[in-house]
Amino acid sequence: MGEYRSVLNYIIKRVLMAIPLMFAIIIMSFLLIHLVPGDPIHVFLGGFAASPEYTAMMRERMGLDKPVFVQLLVYIQNILRGDLGTSYLYFMPVSTLILSRIGNTLILVALSMIWSTFVGVLLGVLSARKPFSLTDNVISLVSVLGYSVPYFWLGMMLIMFFSVRLDILPLGGLMTLGVEFDSWGYIVDRLRHLVLPSFALGIFQFAVLTRLTRASLQEVLRQDFIMMAWSKGLRERTVLLKHGLRNAILPVVTILGLRLGTAFGGAILTETVFSYPGVGRLMYDALVQRDFPIIMGILIMISFTVIMANLVVDILYIFIDPRVKHK
Amino acid sequence: MKIRAFWNRYSKNKMAVLGLILLTIIFAMALLAPLIAPYSPWRIRVGPTLTPPCPGYPMGTDDLGRDILSQLIWGTRISLVVGFFSAGISTLIGIFIGSMSGYYSGKLDKILMGLAELFLVIPNFVLALTLVALYGSSFYIIILVIGMAGWPSTARLVRGEFLSHRERAYVEGAQSVGLKDREIIFGEILPNTMPPIIVNASIGVARAILIEAGLSFLGAGDPNVVSWGYMLYNAFRFIHQSWWMITLPGLALFATALSLNLIGDGLNDALNPRLKHI
Numbered sequence: 040m041g042e043y044r045s046v047l048n049y050i051i052k053r054v055l056m057a058i059p060l061m062f063a064i065i066i067m068s069f070l071l072i073h074l075v076p077g078d079p080i081h082v083f084l085g086g087f088a089a090s091p092e093y094t095a096m097m098r099e100r101m102g103l104d105k106p107v108f109v110q111l112l113v114y115i116q117n118i119l120r121g122d123l124g125t126s127y128l129y130f131m132p133v134s135t136l137i138l139s140r141i142g143n144t145l146i147l148v149a150l151s152m153i154w155s156t157f158v159g160v161l162l163g164v165l166s167a168r169k170p171f172s173l174t175d176n177v178i179s180l181v182s183v184l185g186y187s188v189p190y191f192w193l194g195m196m197l198i199m200f201f202s203v204r205l206d207i208l209p210l211g212g213l214m215t216l217g218v219e220f221d222s223w224g225y226i227v228d229r230l231r232h233l234v235l236p237s238f239a240l241g242i243f244q245f246a247v248l249t250r251l252t253r254a255s256l257q258e259v260l261r262q263d264f265i266m267m268a269w270s271k272g273l274r275e276r277t278v279l280l281k282h283g284l285r286n287a288i289l290p291v292v293t294i295l296g297l298r299l300g301t302a303f304g305g306a307i308l309t310e311t312v313f314s315y316p317g318v319g320r321l322m323y324d325a326l327v328q329r330d331f332p333i334i335m336g337i338l339i340m341i342s343f344t345v346i347m348a349n350l351v352v353d354i355l356y357i358f359i360d361p362r363v364k365h366k
Numbered sequence: 367m368k369i370r371a372f373w374n375r376y377s378k379n380k381m382a383v384l385g386l387i388l389l390t391i392i393f394a395m396a397l398l399a400p401l402i403a404p405y406s407p408w409r410i411r412v413g414p415t416l417t418p419p420c421p422g423y424p425m426g427t428d429d430l431g432r433d434i435l436s437q438l439i440w441g442t443r444i445s446l447v448v449g450f451f452s453a454g455i456s457t458l459i460g461i462f463i464g465s466m467s468g469y470y471s472g473k474l475d476k477i478l479m480g481l482a483e484l485f486l487v488i489p490n491f492v493l494a495l496t497l498v499a500l501y502g503s504s505f506y507i508i509i510l511v512i513g514m515a516g517w518p519s520t521a522r523l524v525r526g527e528f529l530s531h532r533e534r535a536y537v538e539g540a541q542s543v544g545l546k547d548r549e550i551i552f553g554e555i556l557p558n559t560m561p562p563i564i565v566n567a568s569i570g571v572a573r574a575i576l577i578e579a580g581l582s583f584l585g586a587g588d589p590n591v592v593s594w595g596y597m598l599y600n601a602f603r604f605i606h607q608s609w610w611m612i613t614l615p616g617l618a619l620f621a622t623a624l625s626l627n628l629i630g631d632g633l634n635d636a637l638n639p640r641l642k643h644i
Contacts, residue, residue: 063484075500082500180381183631187623189576191583192598192616199609297486304489308580312602322492323584326499338488338496345487
């Protein structure tokens, strides 16, 4: 019972720490808009020549005729209600636009994170098993290459090779248009469109995870309890995975939230290269059209997602790191 | 003598030496751009449009008949300037905030680290893109924006170093002889915490270069400079026909980032005392 209560306290504490951060994000985006030289109404309207009636209506809705402090309250209130403003380009609420595309982005981001995690951790373990061996050197080289490659350029190279030259994978987009699929064929078609973008988007994270796992596992393998495990005559696989990786995996979990943010940021470039209709592509279109409500809305949405992911990671820690319970 | 010992450790990492050679070549290209570039990077119709690499135009021409090799050589300057200045800005901010946070701890620490966390939950690229969209995409704004987006990781690193150094004997000694905080922070502790900061900065240069390229690729770069990202932005429309327009600027970016990351690894081996034993 006592343990249950302390876990609950821990979770409540974490949630309470996430809330001010969300407010800070909202306040910061408010400040960013108001620090733009000129009348902030132009930011809310985007780069469009709006009619005077519409301008006046928006001015009133955003409270721009009132003191700055009241404007801030209106801004916060709107966002808490889920109102991220109206896109002038699409004549639609920004939240509706984001919601209609977030699913596509989440699929892309999830696939890239899954492959990069599995391959990254696997190669990291192989690397740490025998430091400075040939395997380790090759893996280190691959990971420093993955760390350095501009992934949007890699995306274009993949298109040129696999789609234009070999013609075995689609150029981009969400699915093949104008073809009737059964449900299985539809899934295969969607996946074929995701192969190249999720590979390109995951390459940097794959490199980060390989390096992180290698460093972290090496550190763990030098500790006494590993010596102990060896001297008990346990098999290499048991020592490496059960004793070593179990402890070395903590930093890999810690950066999960941060990685999610990086992947969302990377999706702007990847979705643009592959004409993939997600939130990233929406951000690009908004940038080209100076549709600021969309840009600010996506900034807030991504930041909130990262905050929530960090919260989930903090709570996951209770289960994978026994030390947390006692803190 | 110290430099020789450092070089001995650094040069054990052959890839790091390769990275240094690569970066030296890239620097030479940037410095000698006016001498070695065959044409002005902006001059249109120096040759036929969309020409593949050939003896007259070793890297081909673009859709306006501009010489790709010349653009590539001049683009070196942009990437290096953005990379080093942006990383310099984030490192300076990171050092300042991290050292205050780690040395004084308490309330100040809480506020500063809260600020760092705020910047960390907004992905660098998203923040940079938003700032450029709001405040314009001149060359100087881009440098500033990338620098502003990257400081929190440095600040956290510096804070950690300061926390571990604060309790050591030499700091207590400095405090007891009455040195001012400013002198202790920047004169005593900072020099001792430089190695990981330098490693972090060299990787930061590569990261800043890639962010700038990404911004320019989206058309959010300074339209008045020829950068590798801008070349890719321009080349994307011709992805079906002009492989050279896409391949070559990307390779230049790749090579530059790779050289900096290899140097970072080498510096880490040479400067990080923790790893010396293995």
